[in-house]
Amino acid sequence: MLSLEHVSVTFHEGTPNEVRALQDLNLHVRAGDFITVIGANGAGKSTLFNVVAGVVPVDSGKIILNGRDVTNQPEYRRSLHIGRVFQNPILGTCPGLTIREHLSLAALRGKRLGLGSGVKHSNAAWFYELVKSVNLGLETRLDTDIALLSGGQRQAITLTMATMMKPKLLMLDEHTAALDPNAGAQVLELTVKLAEEYGLTVIMITHSMQQAIGVGNRLIMMNRGRVLFDVSGLERETMRYHDLIERFRSLQTGDELSDRTLMS
Ligand SMILES: Nc1ncnc2c1ncn2[C@@H]1O[C@H](COP(=O)(O)OP(=O)(O)OP(=O)(O)O)[C@@H](O)[C@H]1O
Numbered sequence: 001m002l003s004l005e006h007v008s009v010t011f012h013e014g015t016p017n018e019v020r021a022l023q024d025l026n027l028h029v030r031a032g033d034f035i036t037v038i039g040a041n042g043a044g045k046s047t048l049f050n051v052v053a054g055v056v057p058v059d060s061g062k063i064i065l066n067g068r069d070v071t072n073q074p075e076y077r078r079s080l081h082i083g084r085v086f087q088n089p090i091l092g093t094c095p096g097l098t099i100r101e102h103l104s105l106a107a108l109r110g111k112r113l114g115l116g117s118g119v120k121h122s123n124a125a126w127f128y129e130l131v132k133s134v135n136l137g138l139e140t141r142l143d144t145d146i147a148l149l150s151g152g153q154r155q156a157i158t159l160t161m162a163t164m165m166k167p168k169l170l171m172l173d174e175h176t177a178a179l180d181p182n183a184g185a186q187v188l189e190l191t192v193k194l195a196e197e198y199g200l201t202v203i204m205i206t207h208s209m210q211q212a213i214g215v216g217n218r219l220i221m222m223n224r225g226r227v228l229f230d231v232s233g234l235e236r237e238t239m240r241y242h243d244l245i246e247r248f249r250s251l252q253t254g255d256e257l258s259d260r261t262l263m264s
């Protein structure tokens with residue numbers, strides 16, 4: 001479904017600030033995978049998403065999405081197939097626009113139409129049902145300015161927007177990290193529900209070990225721009241929090257994998 005073959009990205013090459021963000025990275029994502037990605041700060045997790053989305057060009061290597069080589073395809077073309085949600089709920093939304101207007105914009109993805117045609121009457125029932133299924137009571141507030149919603153409510157709408165056109169791939173970059181535990185749990189639950197309902201392929205970056213082992217079918221650990229650890233199947237299902245911490249320790253390459261990063 002998605003393959004990264006020998007992908008390398010270096011920022012500020014040849015300067016004292018040189019960072020080898022991705023180093024000969026290989027990853028094969030199967031359709032229907034729900035992958036959790038963990039790794040220390042600076043491991044290259046967000047850069048991985050940026051190269052898949054086409055925001056950051058690769059220095060070398062290939063990206064294949066649904067059988068097509070998209071390595072040199074511009075971001076806007078790939079975005080038709082990719083949904084993304086970031087850590088900050090404000091990033092994915094626009095104050096001054098209502099929930100309905102946000103959904104209308106998301107409904108235009110991949111269509112050559114003006115904004116007016118997105119706010120169609122025929123979408124009203126669909127939007128109502130979409131927001132009702134989020135289970136936060138927001139279906140009666142479709143004409144409320146998004147700026148008036150809490151972070152968790154906004155993130156639930158952002159997630160709805162990212163999934164409603166059923167993208168082939170959903171990439172979540174610590175999308176619950178800025179929320180309180182309760183709102184975070186609700187958004188995570190919604191994530192799992194949408195993934196199942198739409199049969200999405202999901203890659204979810206998280207710093208929560210509990211999330212990393214509690215959600216999805218496959219777990220990847222990144223370190224220094226590489227996939228260090230990739231576990232699925234029975235091994236993944238039977239993995240417990242303490243096993244995971246132990247695996248990290250045994251894989252430590254003697255540098256930046258601090259306990260603080262791992263346990264957070
Ligand atoms: N656009 C950029 N320009 C220069 N350096 C960058 C850029 N994007 C990322 N980097 C650097 O590349 C490395 C990997 O960054 P990345 O954001 O992928 O890490 P991460 O695993 O997502 O970390 P975190 O857990 O802190 O989000 C870091 O050293 C970062 O400073």
Ligand SMILES: [Mg+2]
Binds near residue numbers: 045046047173
């Ligand atoms: Mg990141």
